[in-house]
Amino acid sequence: MNTLTTPERPATVRARVPVTLDRAAGRTAELVTFHDLPDAQEHLACVLPHAPHTVPLVRLHSECLTGDVFGSARCDCGPQLDEALAAMADQGGVLLYLRQEGRGIGLFNKLDTYVLQDQDIDTFAANRIIGRGEDERDYVAAAAMLRALGLTRIRLLTNNPDKVAQLRDLGIRVDAVLPTSVHLTEHNARYLAAKADSGHTLTLLEEASA
């Protein structure tokens, strides 16, 4: 990973739009847009109110159109999105919806890798075969969004140590790392196994027998 630097021009909030979310138990959230995000992508924050003087729950959710919108069972993104919004409906929090489809390689490339995966190649190796990095994401924009929202101290919902390390490098104080549930099914078992092998803190056997 390259050394990450905070952009010189800070991102600022552009609009806060109230929406009632079925996927957050009918709670009203604010969808927040930004000016001057470092990578010029349309990343979005979804903010559910949390109690004052508490450290908010935060989730960095990387876009997965197939899982988030269509409910594809090939990965665990849809259930993770639901889980995060359910937790935030309960205790408040901030979900950053990051436009990092396919771990940063884009939707069409991701679908190309699915074709390879069906020939028994794992999710990370398939990225390499099409000439892309295993994971091309960084969280510079995420840190900029948190700062724009006035958040420099968070509790982070993730099993990905890279998200924690990058946010800390970028000056965000991560007080607690809370694991997501393991949404293991027969359809995503190989995908989750590859994630566990790559360093995600997933304990697949315990969850499978739970």
Ligand SMILES: Nc1nc2c(ncn2[C@@H]2O[C@H](COP(=O)(O)OP(=O)(O)OP(=O)(O)O)[C@@H](O)[C@H]2O)c(=O)[nH]1
């Ligand atoms: N290239 C590629 N990307 C995938 C594949 N399946 C899901 N993704 C993308 O992976 C991203 C989600 O990353 P994950 O590795 O599942 O999880 P994570 O965000 O690193 O970690 P957690 O915070 O623990 O959920 C989304 O952008 C998905 O579009 C795949 O087979 N190939």
Ligand SMILES: [Zn+2]
């Ligand atoms: Zn997915």
